Amino acid sequence: MEVYHRLKTFARTGKRGRPKNPVKEPHPDLVYAQVVKEKAKGRLKSLTLRVLCGAERLQSLGLTISTSLIERLNLTLRQALAPLVRKTWSFCKDRVQLRRRVTFFHAFYNFARPHQSLRLPLPVQEAQGTGLFQSRWQPRTPGMAAGLTDHVWSFRHLLTVKFEPIHNQSISG
Numbered sequence: 001m002e003v004y005h006r007l008k009t010f011a012r013t014g015k016r017g018r019p020k021n022p023v024k025e026p027h028p029d030l031v032y033a034q035v036v037k038e039k040a041k042g043r044l045k046s047l048t049l050r051v052l053c054g055a056e057r058l059q060s061l062g063l064t065i066s067t068s069l070i071e072r073l074n075l076t077l078r079q080a081l082a083p084l085v086r087k088t089w090s091f092c093k094d095r096v097q098l099r100r101r102v103t104f105f106h107a108f109y110n111f112a113r114p115h116q117s118l119r120l121p122l123p124v125q126e127a128q129g130t131g132l133f134q135s136r137w138q139p140r141t142p143g144m145a146a147g148l149t150d151h152v153w154s155f156r157h158l159l160t161v162k163f164e165p166i167h168n169q170s171i172s173g
Contacts, residue, residue: 033065112153114139
């Protein structure tokens with residue numbers, strides 16, 4: 001993707017010949033790491049952590065490599081989108097269609113699907129419902145937690161909302 005690198009251009013030298021072409025270099029804030037698992041007879045034998053880019057930044061922040069969040073995201077995507085499931089017949093031949101599916105699920109996941117870990121407790125006097133099914137929690141989506149919206153979107157709202165192509169813009173709905 002274009003956000004992970006910068007284009008480095010070179011000044012003209014004044015010498016004869018073609019000028020040096022621009023090259024892509026990693027963004028200075030990028031940290032790219034790899035966890036290599038070595039297995040023997042189905043058991044984990046060793047775990048090697050390799051920082052491929054941004055080791056100084058990782059060390060200066062006092063952080064370590066953890067792939068649990070990205071692995072959780074990968075599992076969530078595989079469970080929600082059939083073409084991403086491993087060893088399946090539902091292969092997607094068209095990249096554009098796959099990108100559209102992933103984009104739609106991304107919007108659904110962040111704006112229309114409340115996450116249990118993000119819910120907030122309701123004050124006792126504001127508990128919703130009656131009888132046995134009284135809710136003590138206010139459902140929240142990642143978009144609500146990030147301050148991008150103030151309510152859980154309905155499926156109809158998700159299908160009809162118009163997104164602006166400008167980055168870093170709040171989404172109101």
